[in-house]
Amino acid sequence: MDILIVLVICLILDIAVGMFAHNYRGRSGFGWFLLAIILSPLLAFLLAVVSKRIEPNDHLILEIEREQQRRIVPLGIGFVAAIVAAIFLAAMASNYLAG
Numbered sequence: 001m002d003i004l005i006v007l008v009i010c011l012i013l014d015i016a017v018g019m020f021a022h023n024y025r026g027r028s029g030f031g032w033f034l035l036a037i038i039l040s041p042l043l044a045f046l047l048a049v050v051s052k053r054i055e056p057n058d059h060l061i062l063e064i065e066r067e068q069q070r071r072i073v074p075l076g077i078g079f080v081a082a083i084v085a086a087i088f089l090a091a092m093a094s095n096y097l098a099g
Contacts, residue, residue, distance in 0.1 A: 004097075008090045013041035015082055017048060026054035 014036040022029030025048055036044035 004090045004094050008086050010041055011086045012083065014044075015079065017041050017044045019079070020045065021048040021051075024048075024053070025051055027051065 014033050017036040018029040018031075018033030021027040021032035027048070032044060032048055035047070039047075
């Protein structure tokens with residue numbers, strides 16, 4: 001049961017690293033999420049912090065802002081769905097291991 005709690009916490013931290021890399025560094029959130037799973041959330045976060053921010057081209061800023069405004073709600077729903085799914089999988093695994 002303790003290992004499941006650790007795995008759920010790591011999954012949540014992996015998601016947080018991906019969101020940080022996407023929102024604050026302009027990087028691929030899913031790529032950094034996968035990197036955090038492979039390495040560790042702490043190491044991936046440190047790599048994201050020291051990486052340079054990728055600035056979009058000036059002529060694309062307005063288009064990107066419009067796209068982000070359309071995607072705000074789906075991203076929030078996706079994040080909540082990922083957390084709910086992680087908790088559900090942890091509960092199912094603990095029930096399976098309990099017998």
